[in-house]
Amino acid sequence: MSKQVSLSAEPRTELGKGPTGRLRRTGRVPAIVYGYEVEPTALHVDALELYHALHTEAGRNVMIRLELAGDTTLVFARDLQIHPVRQEVVHVDFLAVDRNAQISVEIPVHLENEDETVDDDGILNQVLHTVPIAVKPLDVPNYLGLDVTGMAIGDVKRVSDLTLPDGAEFEIDPERTVVTINAPMSEEALEALEADAGVEADEPELVDAEDADATEGESEADGDAPADGDNDES
Template sequence: MASKQIELTASTRTKHGKGASGRLRKTGRVPGIVYGHGVEPTALDVDALQLYHALHTDAGRNVLIRLEVEGETHLSIVKDLQRHAVRGDVMHVDFQAVSRDQQITAEIPVHLANEEDPRQNGGIINLVLYTVPLRVRPLEVPQEFVLDLAGTEIGDVRRMSDLADQLPEGAEFELEDDVTIVTITAPMSEEELDELAEGAGIEEDQAEPELVAEGDEPAEGGDEAEGGADAEGDGDADE
């Protein structure tokens, strides 16, 4: 169970808007907000590097954070992240304060075991759900569910019901038991691939695009200006 908690200290902030948030980010801070159990919605900021490390534990986005704000500590989860469109930097973070006794919804990754079994007979593994939604108490959020494919073969299916024995006490899935997680299918024949291509309007003798080798002169009008919009994304999600 992912009961480990990460400590993170936040500072309250009174200045809002794009300009203030941009200046804050240049100092290595990330603007955000905390709301939820036992706390009034409060604008804050956290250290960008500390936030990065908090989000890169084995628990990922499901990490439990002991968020200290002005001397008060709130058990919280990261409810939402806004990232820079190009760099991927976190531009804004929403923390939701939670009660240890009240269930939350978490997306739990699905890990496959013994994948070699269906592949030995030519089976193709199709993972339909990479994560499954779970209602669970914060201190009992599992890091992952392991779906064992031992003994499976072409035509087999694994469903939500196959994960039931890994449910923490009192937790429940937000999907029905018969929802498919994995299917094992046969590889497609050449005829099936041809039919698929025809259905997509692809012809075998379709002309290939002309390639320009590195260093060749570009086509006429090839000196296109780069769309250098910085996409700074200063659209702060402040209230």
Template sequence: MANHVINVERREAEGKGASRRLRRAGKVPAIVYGGELPPVSIQIDHEKIWLAQQNEWFYSSILDLSLNGDVQKVLLRDIQRHPYKQQILHLDFQRVSDNEVLRASVPLHFVNEEKSPAGKTAGVVIMHELTEVTVACLPKDLPTAIEVDLSDLAVGAVVHLSDLKLPAGVELPELKLGPDHDVAVVVAKQAAGGEEEPAAEGGEQK
């Protein structure tokens, strides 16, 4: 598992006015909470966190928040962006414990779709019903993504949550809620439409 280090500073002043001043200075206000420690207000360099948040790992990996060398392992829990500017307004991070099961959203990576029977059949639409799933596992087992191999996908086939191949130590909490929660992940079906049937001979023309 790759280490993703985010350098942060302690944030002394709080409140809307202080946050606005921070943003004007090129910083992003944030908070770290969870575990046995109290919440801590921090600030992060906007340019560096803007670059980091463009990577998929930023949203689904354990991050190492480093405050003057004191490193805490966290997950991103919320990110607030400006409605139209390229600006991050606030971040929430949750501490994780090595010995406690966590829940996190993990992206799905679909592979070999074009090699599948469905992918090679004209007029077939392959729909990705989900692009991420919520997993439960220990921090050390958290995958950055789950690969969905579609090489055997046939026309009319449906890939469900229960069909996903999960890494060791990883579960899908949704499946524990009953069969109704075993939802479709991928559906391969014939596209609607096509050529119209010719009108019956002698039928009325509209």
């Protein structure tokens, strides 16, 4: 089950692009908390502490004990806004939850014993990598394991083959396929598939040396990249 992680927060007294930009430059991440028994509140958290909280085995499904103004609230991180270049979190919503009520979460599916499938040249094909379930916050699993021992060509394992925590429910058709073992495709079948898709093995176009030098010079002249800018929001 997910381990709870503590995260300290401070209220935000100023809103707008200017104040949020200044917060980010000091290593803070603007955020908001809302949900169960919580008035929507603007706040900010330490960027490094948030990074560590979101990089446990539970990933973004980690349960966070958000500490704000002497109160502790159970929350999940939702609607993370990521900087397109630096890949840093620039804003996050925290959803407060009732520990006694089910919530909807996407849980990763981990295949187990992949080396123990039948040696018949079959190709393991994982169709679903996550599965949505309804579960109480304290029972959220880090992942759902699926044992593929003994699977051979033509075998299928479905959502119903996954084991849920007590009281949890699937929010997806239990007959959906999670993993199959497919027969290898012959060279003739691959060529026929490419032909149906209109794929042709064209000869590469030859370019003489003078044309190549001219093209390279044009590329270097136009090679300046636009400056990176912050993607601020309130």
